[in-house]
Amino acid sequence: MNPAPNVVEEAIRWMVLLQSGQASAEDYDACMRWRQADAQHQTVWDRLGAINQQVQQIPPKVAHATLHDEGGTQQRIKAMMQRRQALKLVVLAGGMAGLFGLGYQKLPWRPLLADYATGVGETRQLALSDGSDIRLNTASALDVDYDANLRLLRFYGGEILFTTGHAHGSSDRPFIVDTGHGRVRALGTRFLLREQDDGIMVSVFEGAVEVAAAAGKATVPAGQALFFTRQYLGVAQAVNADSIAWINGVVVARNMPLGALLKELERYRHGAIKCAPEVAEVRISGVFPVNDIDKALEAVSDTLGLAVRRSWFYWTYVGPAVPPSS
Amino acid sequence: MKNPEALSLAVIGQLYAEHHPWLVKWLYRHLGCPHNAADLAQDTFTRVLTAREKLYVDEAKALLTLIAKGLVVDHYRRSALEQAFQDALASLPEASEPSPEAQALALEAVLAVDRMLAELPGNVRKAFLLSRIDGLSYAEIADRLEVSVSSVQQYMLRAYAACYAAAYPA
Numbered sequence: 001m002n003p004a005p006n007v008v009e010e011a012i013r014w015m016v017l018l019q020s021g022q023a024s025a026e027d028y029d030a031c032m033r034w035r036q037a038d039a040q041h042q043t044v045w046d047r048l049g050a051i052n053q054q055v056q057q058i059p060p061k062v063a064h065a066t067l068h069d070e071g072g073t074q075q076r077i078k079a080m081m082q083r084r085q086a087l088k089l090v091v092l093a094g095g096m097a098g099l100f101g102l103g104y105q106k107l108p109w110r111p112l113l114a115d116y117a118t119g120v121g122e123t124r125q126l127a128l129s130d131g132s133d134i135r136l137n138t139a140s141a142l143d144v145d146y147d148a149n150l151r152l153l154r155f156y157g158g159e160i161l162f163t164t165g166h167a168h169g170s171s172d173r174p175f176i177v178d179t180g181h182g183r184v185r186a187l188g189t190r191f192l193l194r195e196q197d198d199g200i201m202v203s204v205f206e207g208a209v210e211v212a213a214a215a216g217k218a219t220v221p222a223g224q225a226l227f228f229t230r231q232y233l234g235v236a237q238a239v240n241a242d243s244i245a246w247i248n249g250v251v252v253a254r255n256m257p258l259g260a261l262l263k264e265l266e267r268y269r270h271g272a273i274k275c276a277p278e279v280a281e282v283r284i285s286g287v288f289p290v291n292d293i294d295k296a297l298e299a300v301s302d303t304l305g306l307a308v309r310r311s312w313f314y315w316t317y318v319g320p321a322v323p324p325s326s
Numbered sequence: 327m328k329n330p331e332a333l334s335l336a337v338i339g340q341l342y343a344e345h346h347p348w349l350v351k352w353l354y355r356h357l358g359c360p361h362n363a364a365d366l367a368q369d370t371f372t373r374v375l376t377a378r379e380k381l382y383v384d385e386a387k388a389l390l391t392l393i394a395k396g397l398v399v400d401h402y403r404r405s406a407l408e409q410a411f412q413d414a415l416a417s418l419p420e421a422s423e424p425s426p427e428a429q430a431l432a433l434e435a436v437l438a439v440d441r442m443l444a445e446l447p448g449n450v451r452k453a454f455l456l457s458r459i460d461g462l463s464y465a466e467i468a469d470r471l472e473v474s475v476s477s478v479q480q481y482m483l484r485a486y487a488a489c490y491a492a493a494y495p496a
Contacts, residue, residue, distance in 0.1 A: 058432050065414035067439060
């Protein structure tokens with residue numbers, strides 16, 4: 001059944017509010033509550049997200065040359081109609097050069113060969129044959145290896161949200177993600193894997209997962225998160241609901257140390273963002289867009305009265321407006 | 327013979343036999359390529375057969391021409407956008423050139439977004455692109471388009487509504 005027009009309208013109003021740059025953490029929460037209030041709300045919200053995602057696949061320069069330039073398009077049409085020549089379908093050119101460009105510098109070499117990968121600042125959504133929904137955040141990579149008995153995936157790094165599907169009896173086939181640090185087995189579920197601090201953080205939002213690493217096994221229920229490495233299995237703690245805000249294109253900070261926020265924002269852009277040690281512990285709250293890190297940094301520095309300095313190439317520094325003389 | 331009911335196979339066959347030859351010629355004249363003409367003729371018939379509007383066989387020729395015209399315009403528009411797309415890619419520095427997969431997805435996205443925004447006024451279209459692709463804030467878009475921030479919000483509401491309607495028709 002198609003969602004009612006008023007639901008579509010409400011969803012669009014929420015989306016426009018969150019993008020306006022004037023949304024508070026409270027607005028974000030209120031939007032979250034609205035989405036959770038009704039399955040149809042979430043459906044429409046996801047559809048708007050899919051539209052955003054499609055639009056964002058277009059690089060800005062390309063958009064300026066095509067979609068922005070209606071006059072240019074009309075001229076080209078006119079010229080073509082005058083020529084009325086055979087129009088061959090344009091075959092996309094390009095070799096491997098793009099793959100070795102800056103887009104993959106934050107990934108190790110292996111993901112170049114992965115089935116699915118995102119570059120820095122990209123996100124991607126996959127629908128697998130069993131109905132599973134997979135979302136890759138920035139600089140992430142995944143292999144999918146399904147057979148008659150097993151649904152095996154390999155997580156190479158980054159951050160990926162898995163929502164397992166149950167199409168045509170696939171629930172008989174275990175859904176297992178191999179992370180290199182240990183295996184995560186889904187028990188009918190929605191969970192997030194994130195590579196951090198040389199290990200894996202698994203956060204469970206629905207159902208449960210079983211983690212099997214060299215250090216032992218643990219079952220993580222919904223609402224809990226667990227950190228593990230090859231040698232270490234942590235203790236379950238409460239899940240941070242803001243950890244999947246990236247699905248909506250934002251990072252949510254609630255009383256977060258500035259250093260941690262900058263580290264988070266750094267993942268979405270090429271180059272390093274350095275925080276002056278004397279302000280690293282300053283607390284900040286807000287919602288920051290991940291598709292424009294410059295804007296986010298501007299918002300941060302305005303809020304805290306700091307300065308952003310950019311080196312000519314790779315580094316961005318955030319620190320006190322007047323650096324201490326030494 | 328005015329028959330608004332669903333077309334029977336016999337009628338479809340007759341329609342095709344009678345109208346396909348001139349339609350292909352007509353399309354060839356406008357496109358200059360026999361393959362494209364054959365493809366679009368096929369598309370035209372598909373549209374007629376799946377159209378929700380009731381078809382009066384008497385008016386078949388007029389209707390086919392109308393649909394075919396629309397398809398020719400679409401075809402040129404797509405080609406023009408593809409051309410501009412390729413030119414834009416060629417002007418990018420080599421290091422930032424997207425992978426072939428990313429290029430294919432981006433082109434597909436350009437064509438899809440163009441269709442979604444097709445009916446919108448220029449400012450609404452621009453506001454949406456500046457926000458979603460260039461990542462400008464509403465205030466910056468307002469400056470750029472010389473309108474108020476609340477107008478930008480209205481533009482965005484309208485653009486999303488159009489995108490939604492195009493992507494998820496009721």
